[in-house]
Amino acid sequence: xxxxxxxxxxxxxxxxxxxxxNDVSLEVAQGQIHAVIGPNGAGKSxxxxxxxxxxxxxxxxxxxxxxxxxxxxxxKISRAGLGRSYQKTNIFQPFTVWENVRLAAQSREPxxxxxxxxxxxxxxxxxxxxxxxxxxxxxxxxxxxxxxxSHGEQRQLxxxxxxxxxxxxxxxxxxxxxxxxxxxxxxxxxxxxxxPAHAIMLVEHDMDAVFTLADTLTVMVNGQVIASGTxxxxxxxxxxQSAYLGE
Ligand code: ADP
Ligand code: MG
Numbered sequence: 001x002x003x004x005x006x007x008x009x010x011x012x013x014x015x016x017x018x019x020x021x022n023d024v025s026l027e028v029a030q031g032q033i034h035a036v037i038g039p040n041g042a043g044k045s046x047x048x049x050x051x052x053x054x055x056x057x058x059x060x061x062x063x064x065x066x067x068x069x070x071x072x073x074x075x076k077i078s079r080a081g082l083g084r085s086y087q088k089t090n091i092f093q094p095f096t097v098w099e100n101v102r103l104a105a106q107s108r109e110p111x112x113x114x115x116x117x118x119x120x121x122x123x124x125x126x127x128x129x130x131x132x133x134x135x136x137x138x139x140x141x142x143x144x145x146x147x148x149x150s151h152g153e154q155r156q157l158x159x160x161x162x163x164x165x166x167x168x169x170x171x172x173x174x175x176x177x178x179x180x181x182x183x184x185x186x187x188x189x190x191x192x193x194x195x196p197a198h199a200i201m202l203v204e205h206d207m208d209a210v211f212t213l214a215d216t217l218t219v220m221v222n223g224q225v226i227a228s229g230t231x232x233x234x235x236x237x238x239x240x241q242s243a244y245l246g247e
Pocket of ligand 2: 044045046
């Protein structure tokens, strides 16, 4: 069996008669970026929601760091080492960058933890928050109200909030959405910096970024995988060219 950090095995999610995700298998290894691409409605966000535990699969298995996490709650999966960012922002706008990341870092502690236990964790929570802000390139914006930072910085903040939970695997749903060229380039550099220490599944529409970043790809159309492999394999695939890349 594969020892990849994150493994989806034959995942299916039905909404009534619609198979939004249909028998999808993929693997993401530490130190690698696995991109999931496909047109709107392909099932990319649903797949992300299955892997994070936000939606239960209709069938199939999810393995994280050798553990079967199928059916686990998002909180339990997060504590087991999976971090995700959301396509729609999760930031609490009236709070500062630091306060947002600090709350995210604390969210990894078990719910209902006693004050004494939380107090004992304060130093490590603060350390995780500080490191996440540094890693995401936001140290200079630490004490700024989140509502006032730029769109690109808000996406960096989402990444910082995800990093603050100490994940080994990252699910990123369109981190470059709505970015200008300079912001997108900054995010690409950030993802390259995160890559060695993480297994990253990247859902992204920006094909330049995908082909720059991805070690492996899965192409989805109407819930199904139509191609997978290295960027070179996928580029050369006739199904992909006609169905998606339009080349
Ligand atoms: P993508 O992220 O690739 O654009 P989605 O995963 O958002 O695709 O959606 C895949 C399909 O599943 C779409 O047809 C969408 O309308 C449908 N879908 C997504 N979420 C739900 C839901 N909660 N209930 C019913 N249908 C859904
Ligand atoms: Mg989506």
